[in-house]
Every structure is written in C-alpha cells, then in structure tokens.
Amino acid sequence: SQTIHQWPATLVQPVGSPLSLECTVEGTSNPNLYWYRQAAGRGLQLLFYSVGIGQISSEVPQNLSASRPQDRQFILSSKKLLLSDSGFYLCAWSVKGGTEAFFGQGTRLTVV
Amino acid sequence: GENVEQHPSTLSVQEGDSAVIKCTYSDSASNYFPWYKQELGKGPQLIIDIRSNVGEKKDQRIAVTLNKTAKHFSLHITETQPEDSAVYFCAGSNYQLIWGAGTKLIIKP
Numbered sequence: 001s002q003t004i005h006q007w008p009a010t011l012v013q014p015v016g017s018p019l020s021l022e023c024t025v026e027g028t029s030n031p032n033l034y035w036y037r038q039a040a041g042r043g044l045q046l047l048f049y050s051v052g053i054g055q056i057s058s059e060v061p062q063n064l065s066a067s068r069p070q071d072r073q074f075i076l077s078s079k080k081l082l083l084s085d086s087g088f089y090l091c092a093w094s095v096k097g098g099t100e101a102f103f104g105q106g107t108r109l110t111v112v
Numbered sequence: 113g114e115n116v117e118q119h120p121s122t123l124s125v126q127e128g129d130s131a132v133i134k135c136t137y138s139d140s141a142s143n144y145f146p147w148y149k150q151e152l153g154k155g156p157q158l159i160i161d162i163r164s165n166v167g168e169k170k171d172q173r174i175a176v177t178l179n180k181t182a183k184h185f186s187l188h189i190t191e192t193q194p195e196d197s198a199v200y201f202c203a204g205s206n207y208q209l210i211w212g213a214g215t216k217l218i219i220k221p
Contacts, residue, residue: 006155016128032208043211043213043214044156044201044211046211049208063181069196079147090155090156092155094209097207099144099205100146100157100158100161101146101158101203102158103155103156105154105155106153106154106155108153
C-alpha cells in the first residue's frame with residue numbers, strides 16, 4: 001500500500017534561518033507531488049507541484065522553493081525565513097490524471 | 113481556469129441534525145469532485161467523491177449530489193455526531209484538483 005511521510009511534525013525557527021521540509025512517498029511510482037500551506041488554518045494554498053524529477057511548477061511567488069531530487073522525494077526550502085512563512089505545511093501526492101490526493105500529516109512551522 | 117467556491121465558511125448545527133455544504137465550479141470540463149475532511153492538526157482525508165457521470169452517491173450518513181447543468185455539488189451529512197466536527201473541503205478536477213476555501217463544521221451537543 002502507499003504511504004506518505006512528512007517531517008518534522010512541528011518546527012520553530014528564528015527569522016532569517018534556513019528551512020528544509022522533506023516529504024517521501026512509498027508504494028507508488030511517478031506520482032504528482034504537491035506542497036500546500038494553510039496560513040489561516042483553513043484554506044489550502046497550493047505552493048508547488050511536480051509531475052516528475054526536476055520538474056517544479058510554482059503557483060505563487062514567495063520566499064520558498066521546492067525540489068524533487070528523486071521520484072518519490074519532495075523538498076520545500078527557504079534560504080531565509082520570514083515571519084509570514086509561519087503556517088501549516090502539507091505535502092500530498094496523487095496519481096497522474098487529477099484524482100484523489102493523499103496528504104501527509106503536516107508540519108506546523110512557527111517563525112519567531 | 114477552474115474556480116471552486118464553497119459555502120458556508122462556518123456551519124453550526126445541533127447534534128443529530130443534518131448539515132449541507134455547497135460548492136460551485138466554473139470549468140464545465142471538470143469531471144471529478146471529491147470531499148475531504150480535515151481534523152485539527154492533521155492532513156485532509158478523502159471522505160467521499162463523485163464523478164461527472166453520476167448524480168448522487170451515498171456512504172452511510174454521508175452523501176454527495178452533483179448538478180452538472182448548474183455546475184454545483186453538495187455534501188450532505190445526516191444524523192450529525194460530535195466527531196463530524198472538522199473542516200471540510202470540496203474540490204473540482206479536470207486535470208488538477210482545484211480546492212474550495214473550506215467549511216468549518218461545528219456540531220453542538
């Protein structure tokens with residue numbers, strides 16, 4: 001069966017520090033991968049999606065970047081965190097074709 | 113591009129009553145409409161979905177209806193229970209999921 005792992009679960013980082021959140025998927029190959037943010041605790045804002053290794057599409061301009069070094073690995077990064085980067089970050093995957101998305105448990109990021 | 117609007121943003125119902133959440137979409141090519149439930153501090157999970165060749169689908173206390181002509185779909189929860197309290201998201205998809213803004217459902221004891 002397929003599983004998605006996202007870590008860490010919580011993170012407190014000072015302003016200006018770097019960020020690296022990692023997400024891995026098991027039990028499937030060539031998935032679509034997504035990073036979402038919930039800044040207000042409700043709405044899902046799509047940040048990045050990837051249809052393959054090295055292929056990243058950015059939905060909104062921001063202080064963040066994403067990379068997909070391996071087929072089932074998706075990384076969210078920042079060189080210098082801002083207070084406004086605080087939020088709940090979710091990784092998700094789906095098979096090609098826009099059907100069900102499977103979410104990780106999320107990372108609660110607090111920038112102080 | 114596709115746009116999905118979801119209403120209401122907050123819904124409070126008495127335990128045992130029914131709850132209805134509505135979504136409208138703009139892209140007539142959308143053919144897949146899932147509903148997700150997100151409990152506090154967790155990722156959303158699929159609870160029910162419907163495809164454009166079906167008008168209604170039920171799973172115990174949960175049902176989804178789709179009106180393709182009007183381009184809207186709804187989630188119906190009957191006999192609500194405290195554990196139904198959560199944030200619910202609708203989405204529409206032709207190739208990629210486009211999400212509604214979410215509805216916070218509160219079940220009052």
